[in-house]
Amino acid sequence: MSDGRNGAIKQIICIKWGTKFGPEYVNRLHAMVARNITPPFRLFCFTDDGTGLHPDVAVRPLPEFAYDAPVRTKGKWPKSRLWGDLGDVTGVVLFLDLDVIVTGNLDPFFEFGDPNDTVLGRNPNTPFEKMGQTSVYRMTVGNLAPLQQIFRADPQGIADQYKYEQRFVTRNAPGGVKFWPKGWLAHFRFHCIPNFPLNYMKEPRIPKGTRIVMFPGNLNPPDAIAGRWDEADPVRSPSQHLKAAFAPDRRESFLKHIRHFVRPTTWVDKLWRE
Template sequence: MNSSKKNTPKLNILCYRWGTKYGVEYVNTLFAMVRRHLSIEHTFHCITDCTEGLQDGIVAHLLPVTGVTGIWQKLMTFQDNFLGLQGQWVVSLDLDIVVVGSLDFLVEQPEHDFLIARNWSKDAKAGTGARGSGSVYRLKVGSHAFIWEKLIKNFDGAVNRYHGKNRDVGEQNWLNAHIEKFHYFSEGKVVSFKRHCHAKGHKFLGINTAKIGKAVPPVEAAVVSFHGDPLPPDVMYSHYGVWRHAPFVKQNWRPSRNELLHFGIVIPTYNRPDDLREALESLLAQSYPHWVAVIVNDASTADYSGIEKSYTDDRFIFISKDHNGGINAARNVGIDYLTGRGIDFVSFLDDDDIFAPDFLENSISVIRQHPEYDWFMSNNYGERKTSQRDIESIKVIDWIDDYIYGKLRGDKAHLFAMPLLSGIRLDERFRASNRWRFFIDLNERTPILAYPNASIRKRYQDGGITKGVKGKYKGPKTMLEIRSRFEKHAYVISRRPFTFSAYKYLLLELLKTPKRLVMLFMQ
């Protein structure tokens, strides 16, 4: 620390989280970004209504009941002796920001007790809106206690007068009305994704220009604010509506993989309680203990009460569906449950399969060595299909080129980074697996890092969760499944029109359709 910073107040970084809009991963990701980009000693605080899943190193404070509600609660930072930090600096950061450069600018201009980012709205430029953006501000605790004191004296009156058009900027309007002179962070350090990153495209005559080009922040920017929609994960891998793909989000909006990683395992089950026991035992045998398993009972007719009584470890979450929807719908239920709960990676395990005891531990080693990848795939062992082809060395693969049309074959163990699954789910039209669209959509976002560990033991049984239906006929059993055989290749062509193998296999599947129709009607 240089001499000019020796006499500055102690620095505290603060974020607020309540409700369900922002999962705990937003806090953990912000914590990691601050650690990477702030060289000045600091303490990271989070005021929240739920402390579950927060990374070690975050000082958690339960959200107090003050009579102030909604976005206005962020103004409690202005309380006298807030969190016992009287005279210290508190920098409040919104959860929907992406840190792209050094945050050391936060301690510049020490002569000012209150600094804030400029508001970029049209109203602010016209002089009719809030002058500052609450996405980033710095306050010397105790210096502006009147802000909070006046608010709690007549909170309802403040809301009625200052709430704003969408009732989401009231606290900014309150600051604008009660702080006579604003001082701002250095120009260009805090920018708007919507206004400064060439992010917005347009829809014209059926053409969406957001598909062309990328959103890029200004070179001098340190913080990009995603006020409103979209949120950072929405544009991490592709465009989102009229908003362009922002590769800088994937580069920066990520938790540290050197910290403790948490895995979520989704286990659909249907009428196989005895097999399920083996699957659950394989999780208890894992050499890495930081996982949670969501067991989704797909409206089984078999008795599972003994399972739930036997497995009381709080890492097991049992969910029972009211109606049977098949493996894809059950997996989606599991993914949805895990979303927003601090899970870093998700994996699927069928109820008749088991993980190798070192699966998660070995995976962590690969994940940390290759932090640029969000999808990891490894081998199975045990029963093998005749077409099985294993991963022989660690390498980057493409699902379309190497799996659908290449030499790689057979079921594999998969680990998906949680943000990768944002907006993508399995096709619930199919009772059996039919995961091709799910995998193609994921592969359009990221390549796959494949490694040769034997991670999952597969078993292939009639009935239950893997096959979904019984019978000797192994071909398509519904019109939908027949259509999906050639639909898969048409979907590849729509995404990658120069994949010539897709045209070949599309034609072959169409030629097989008459025979399949005959077999279908003869069942």
């Protein structure tokens, strides 16, 4: 079995569907992985449109998985396509979201635990629940296939019960899940942006020991580079943003507004490149 150990090829997978992320996200991910891993490795992109992808990216069609998509529940449920058969991709794979930033060596993600373990990040938004975070997870291909059958039987019911696909995986993965060691992953909003009022004075930092920075939610790498909370926000100076907190037409509460400020982040601009 290809498990990325003892010189075996390290297999990384990602998924791209629709138009939210262009090919540059995949190409930059491939380049960041290449700069931070001991070869051999291969990045497989499962996608409905391989146009513009780097020739070194192994393009594969989105796996077939017929289900009625939940319509009133958040969560990236299309990731469920990767839980079953992946064609010629077998063995151990490391899944990466397209909008992560690689900041350290990735070899330990293939060395940690047993090859058959399903390993997730720890979701910092629910510290007492011990819910997994699926921006970065490792699995043996096929081990999560039983989840597809459960989900297919009642997609909207499962989505209503669990809300997010990562909670469903955490609670139902055969054999349970393990979590990456503390400090390997950083959540950009939770761990990198200084708390108020320092968020107006200092740009975000990379916590010591971080190997991958994740960007769950609406704040993605282009927003971090520009210095905005999400693409719907205008780019403002610290004084302009503070002044806008007192505007009657602000779109969130005063406290959220003053917390939701980020200075332009130079290290994201430096690292997020081909």
